[in-house]
Amino acid sequence: MRSAFAYVPRPGPLQSASPAAAVAYLGSLLVVAFLCSSPLVLAAAAGALAMAGVLAGAGRAVRLALRIGLGLALLVAAVNSLVVDRGATVLARLGDWPLLGRVDVTLEALIAGLSIGLLAFATILAGAVYSACVDPDRVLRALRPIAGRSALTATLASRLFPVAVADGERLRDASRLRGPGAAPVSRAALARRLLAGSLDRAVDVAATLELRGYGLGAPRARQIRRPSRYDRRFYAVAATVLAAAVGAKLVGAGGFDAYPTVSIDLGAATLTLSTLVLLAGLAPLRRAPSRRRAGPGPPLAELRGPAAAPPLEASGV
């Protein structure tokens, strides 16, 4: 079964946009999350990324990222509350622990942990939406003029890794099919065989690349790709979000201090930034197809085309 994070071509704006525009859009939401530590802005950025993913048709990837991200956020909050005993509001005293010393669970450490977890959560969401909605081949093609060798290496790696995984599965199946009486095959032996097979395949790939002239460094015809009509939208949203975040940072908005007591900035600038960031999640929204308003339109029979079956009346029904 395909991974939930694997890229699936869809006709949505995010998939149709050029890789640079998609990366700028998703990157801007992530940059905002890293710029402003306020949980409110972080939640807005995570919400926007989740919304963008769902609107782009990557609901499965978003759901999986939500599961992983929320689990991670809760884990970070739990660990932070155990290892950091700063903060004025003590919720529980857990006595003296080996290595950790005296452990006091404080509200501030819990909220600080949740805030760090929320940032990790937003990062996972951004990665999931990027992975599911941005064509990796187009990204690598876009990188080729800048770093040709690196792009080629990344392309090969992205192709050969799943092949190696499949090889591994096949080897395991083969070892199982020898029957219950056969001696078990150790992991090390499997790994050795897999490595030998990968090296053989690498030699084949290198020979193929050489035959195709990759080693000559000859200039290739430049691929001209027309920019997508959605590019401007994503660039504009990214620029607006980034400008708002930088502006908010300059006026001191989006502040968050967990210690000694929790203080979250809920000023107008922070609320405006959070709303703007959340709304940015609507960027991949597809415009509804426009309906014809003038006149009754062509008769149904014309739309069916000349090769269609005769109308019902003509067939005597």
Add this chain to the structure above:
Amino acid sequence: MLAGRRIAVATALLWAALVATGCGLGPGADVGAVRLTVTHEFGAVPVLEREAEAKESATVMRVLESEADITTRYGGGFVQSIEGTSGGERGGRSYDWFFFVDGVESSVGAAEYSLRGGERIWWDYRDWVATSHVPAVVGSFPAPMSDGYRGQRHPVALVCDGGGSACGLARARLEAAGVVLAKGLPEGAIRVLVGPWVRLRSDPAAALVEAGPAESGIYADFEPGAGGVRLHGLDPTAADARAFSPGTGLVAATRHFEAPPTWLVTGATPAAVRAAAASLSEAKLRDHYAVAVEGSKVTPLPIGAG
């Protein structure tokens, strides 16, 4: 069903174990009052004085936060400002907040310093050009001699080295302040050295004075002059600011590495040592790093702070 019962039993046992080991919800019960003092400029400018009830989970930071308006840095581990006064550059000199508990500089941060009740916490905002390390001060007298420090009681040994009548005077002052003096010199004792400087200077802890404030945390020095040594007061930059008369004594505290504090009751002459011993009282030492004593006149050290 059986699994649910097992989980319930395991949870109940875990809870019982946590309660038995002193765990619980909330900040815990009161453990006693602590005194919180906040000053500027080596104690010269008082800012805040509070008596606060400490809970089981109390730390120096939590007590400060509950009694004063503060901001912190580095994830809440470092106090940046108290009552609006922030650490940083002022007039080309570096200022920050430092704290002592029971007159001893802490080796851990305020957020990690657990309190047991009865402590004297002193936060001071000072210039640290000369030194950021002042291992001990006299301003919380009779602490640490009365109740120890860092939750441990230490015996207190009065060490007379040519102090003469000043030793008896020092003993009387210490006992009047509630200090129980040990017989002899037990291991791990807080020492109170009483005697003229020429005798005390051979002690490793006292000798730190001659290395300057960077080593001893004491803004004073004894320098040779006509007719013997004389006490000199230093300013916050460790520059020589004033030469005291030969009859001026010194009361100061320092630490030799991690050993318990050593108090110095000394002077150039027997009269100076007597003057220093006579000043061993809470009223004369309170909120001072060290003092120079001439007759009944007490001059806080460093000179010119505030």
